[in-house]
Amino acid sequence: MLKKAVEEILVRQIEREAYSSNLYLSMASWAETNGFGGVSEWMYAQAEEEKVHMLKFMKYVNERGGVAVIPAVAQPPADFKGVQDIFELTLEHEEFVSESINEIVGVCLDEKDFTTHNWIQWFVTEQIEEEATVRSIIDKLKLLDGHNLYMFDSDVSKMRGVIPASQQ
Numbered sequence: 001m002l003k004k005a006v007e008e009i010l011v012r013q014i015e016r017e018a019y020s021s022n023l024y025l026s027m028a029s030w031a032e033t034n035g036f037g038g039v040s041e042w043m044y045a046q047a048e049e050e051k052v053h054m055l056k057f058m059k060y061v062n063e064r065g066g067v068a069v070i071p072a073v074a075q076p077p078a079d080f081k082g083v084q085d086i087f088e089l090t091l092e093h094e095e096f097v098s099e100s101i102n103e104i105v106g107v108c109l110d111e112k113d114f115t116t117h118n119w120i121q122w123f124v125t126e127q128i129e130e131e132a133t134v135r136s137i138i139d140k141l142k143l144l145d146g147h148n149l150y151m152f153d154s155d156v157s158k159m160r161g162v163i164p165a166s167q168q
């Protein structure tokens with residue numbers, strides 16, 4: 001049985017993963033309608049991953065005797081300045097998610113819930129990988145300095161982190 005504080009912070013994360021998925025869908029839509037098919041593909045795939053994350057939280061909460069409440073989700077931004085803006089916002093958002101995951105780790109330790117502490121480690125590792133992937137894309141964009149975005153767009157769909165076996 002989950003302790004209340006652990007359940008609450010896991011349910012909060014369901015909303016954050018749902019928002020992440022919608023944020024990346026919004027970016028996918030912007031990219032698709034602004035000539036960046038590759039970026040759009042990347043964002044659609046990222047949105048799917050976030051949905052998988054959300055489902056992992058839901059299933060874990062329910063399995064452990066809690067109730068995975070489906071949240072209202074805020075509308076994400078719909079307009080972006082460009083491709084670099086999109087990936088910088090993505091990094092900023094992933095850093096926020098990493099902080100959320102760290103807060104869950106903290107609550108698990110406070111509540112001595114070592115089972116959930118063990119379970120959440122997958123997300124700790126996942127966040128390291130997600131941040132690193134987005135940073136490497138931003139580095140590439142900085143090198144290009146606004147040039148050759150056509151090539152970047154056709155290459156970006158290959159620049160995805162290794163998908164963990166549990167998600168394949």
Ligand code: FEO
Pocket residue numbers: 017020049050053094097130
């Ligand atoms: Fe589910 Fe990108 O964090």
